[in-house]
Amino acid sequence: MKLASFSIGGLKGFGAITDNGVIGLTGRLSGRQQTLREVLEADVLDEARTAIEGVEPDYPVDKVEFLLPIPNPEKIYCVGQNYREHILEMGYEIPTSPSIFSRYARTFVPHNGTMDMPSHSEHFDYEAEMTVVIGRPARHVSEADALKYVAGYTVANDGSVRDWQARGPQVAPGKNWENSGMLGPWITTADEAGDPANMSVKSWVNGEQRQEGNTSDLVFSAAFLVSYLSTFITLMPGDMITTGSPAGVAVGFNPPKWLKPGDKVEVEIGGVGRLSAKVG
Amino acid sequence: MKLISYRHQGREAYGVVKDGGIVDMSARMDHPSLKQAIAGLSINEMEKLAAAADPDVSLDAIEYMFPITTPEKIFCIGRNYRAYHEVLEDGGPKWPSIFPRFASGFAPHGEAILRPSVSEQLDYEGEIGVIIGKPGRHIPEENALDYVAGYTIINEGSVRDWQTKGTQNCPGKNFHRSGGIGPWMVTRDEIADLDALQIKTSVDGDSRQDGGSDMMIFKIPFVISHISQFTWLEPGDMIATGSPGGSAIESDPPKWLKPGESISINIEPIGTLTNPIAAE
Numbered sequence: 191m192k193l194a195s196f197s198i199g200g201l202k203g204f205g206a207i208t209d210n211g212v213i214g215l216t217g218r219l220s221g222r223q224q225t226l227r228e229v230l231e232a233d234v235l236d237e238a239r240t241a242i243e244g245v246e247p248d249y250p251v252d253k254v255e256f257l258l259p260i261p262n263p264e265k266i267y268c269v270g271q272n273y274r275e276h277i278l279e280m281g282y283e284i285p286t287s288p289s290i291f292s293r294y295a296r297t298f299v300p301h302n303g304t305m306d307m308p309s310h311s312e313h314f315d316y317e318a319e320m321t322v323v324i325g326r327p328a329r330h331v332s333e334a335d336a337l338k339y340v341a342g343y344t345v346a347n348d349g350s351v352r353d354w355q356a357r358g359p360q361v362a363p364g365k366n367w368e369n370s371g372m373l374g375p376w377i378t379t380a381d382e383a384g385d386p387a388n389m390s391v392k393s394w395v396n397g398e399q400r401q402e403g404n405t406s407d408l409v410f411s412a413a414f415l416v417s418y419l420s421t422f423i424t425l426m427p428g429d430m431i432t433t434g435s436p437a438g439v440a441v442g443f444n445p446p447k448w449l450k451p452g453d454k455v456e457v458e459i460g461g462v463g464r465l466s467a468k469v470g
Numbered sequence: 471m472k473l474i475s476y477r478h479q480g481r482e483a484y485g486v487v488k489d490g491g492i493v494d495m496s497a498r499m500d501h502p503s504l505k506q507a508i509a510g511l512s513i514n515e516m517e518k519l520a521a522a523a524d525p526d527v528s529l530d531a532i533e534y535m536f537p538i539t540t541p542e543k544i545f546c547i548g549r550n551y552r553a554y555h556e557v558l559e560d561g562g563p564k565w566p567s568i569f570p571r572f573a574s575g576f577a578p579h580g581e582a583i584l585r586p587s588v589s590e591q592l593d594y595e596g597e598i599g600v601i602i603g604k605p606g607r608h609i610p611e612e613n614a615l616d617y618v619a620g621y622t623i624i625n626e627g628s629v630r631d632w633q634t635k636g637t638q639n640c641p642g643k644n645f646h647r648s649g650g651i652g653p654w655m656v657t658r659d660e661i662a663d664l665d666a667l668q669i670k671t672s673v674d675g676d677s678r679q680d681g682g683s684d685m686m687i688f689k690i691p692f693v694i695s696h697i698s699q700f701t702w703l704e705p706g707d708m709i710a711t712g713s714p715g716g717s718a719i720e721s722d723p724p725k726w727l728k729p730g731e732s733i734s735i736n737i738e739p740i741g742t743l744t745n746p747i748a749a750e
Contacts, residue, residue: 271637285636294543360569
């Protein structure tokens with residue numbers, strides 16, 4: 191099942207994306223949930239599955255305006271330097287602990303949205319990332335149990351402003367520019383998405399392929415990351431973890447292929463979805 | 471004027487601190503929270519209402535909440551104080567160290583800060599917390615204080631060994647309830663000179679930090695201006711502005727916080743933030 195948040199006719203809600211169109215689910219489940227986060231909090235994905243069985247879509251997909259899959263997540267954690275081949279190519283050592291940082295939701299635009307070209311930098315880069323969406327509160331969970339706490343997966347561009355990433359010892363300023371990343375288009379539930387340790391990760395800029403990797407190359411797997419983060423914080427339904435990006439980002443080219451206004455960025459995660467947005 | 475968010479007999483409310491009690495503003499105004507009251511530019515109105523009323527409830531009868539119960543963003547500044555007479559190498563850092571935290575990493579005044587089960591290295595950092603009062607982006611340094619609603623006290627608690635596990639300090643700065651915020655905020659007009667504040671931290675009465683805000687390297691107007699280059703600052707957003715010397719890690723052996731201890735951070739004219747330490 192693919193679940194998305196969107197607005198239609200000015201009303202915000204959520205529903206299921208099917209091959210034939212969108213089935214609206216706002217307020218239609220027995221708990222009258224108004225947001226996808228509430229659906230995850232109530233742990234009623236099975237009810238949603240039943241609710242859409244044999245139901246005709248309400249509207250075509252191109253009639254809805256996508257929002258972030260969870261418009262109001264409590265937390266978004268990101269992982270840097272997590273693809274083995276890319277780390278070795280850059281001449282770094284394979285890390286023994288993951289590099290973790292956080293982003294606020296407002297730094298992402300939804301599917302078909304427009305990213306803001308940073309006003310004070312030309313070093314605007316993309317990072318295609320498979321993204322975990324938490325379904326149940328998770329604290330001190332083992333790696334073996336970790337995927338039981340995952341509702342599904344989505345697609346991210348962990349868009350980065352490289353020169354601001356290097357201003358100070360922490361990357362946060364370069365990772366928290368307003369509307370500098372992408373998230374969506376939907377959450378593909380875990381039962382349908384397949385193995386998170388074997389998903390293709392690709393990106394394109396204006397149709398030119400830039401990145402191609404597979405999550406089988408992750409140093410720290412989705413299951414490890416859920417377990418690791420749950421050591422220090424309770425992961426809550428709707429929280430997201432972007433799991434790092436393979437080789438092929440703009441800064442890796444000589445000269446760097448920075449994003450420019452008008453560029454179209456696309457990211458695809460196999461079994462999850464394809465996310466697209468422009469640079470404004 | 472001191473503004474507070476609190477829970478009384480199970481009901482969440484906000485108000486003005488007066489004569490050891492609180493004049494309940496949520497009963498007198500339409501704004502559902504202090505964040506919205508501030509965003510609605512209602513500080514002057516609250517002052518008038520409070521002047522004409524007697525306290526509705528005693529401070530002894532309430533549970534404290536974060537002054538802003540649900541801040542969207544909490545940016546923290548690291549390594550932002552020099553020691554007295556210290557000359558910084560090469561004129562000091564060019565850029566501040568900035569990292570975000572989520573509210574779940576903090577406890578309100580009076581509630582326990584949790585010593586993690588996986589680490590003994592729980593440390594404290596007494597800090598001036600800035601609370602933003604109106605939305606701003608690309609704020610010039612010279613106007614930056616116009617965007618401040620007031621100030622609170624932040625214990626930017628840190629788990630030191632987890633701060634250095636990866637390239638980013640995020641894990642050590644995001645432990646569940648490892649810091650404190652409160653007990654309330656004072657409005658901007660109460661502090662005439664931001665360089666004349668004294669930050670005093672004590673653990674079970676034993677003085678640990680006693681530093682003046684005149685030793686701040688990146689001053690509050692600069693920090694507000696700098697952060698607003700990459701993101702909108704919104705009403706209720708907070709900035710923890712860095713801590714003077716005297717953290718536990720600086721003692722030999724380090725004086726890590728232990729369950730059963732009580733930590734207080736005093737910054738006049740704001741007040742004193744006190745939290746017991748408990749085992750997770």
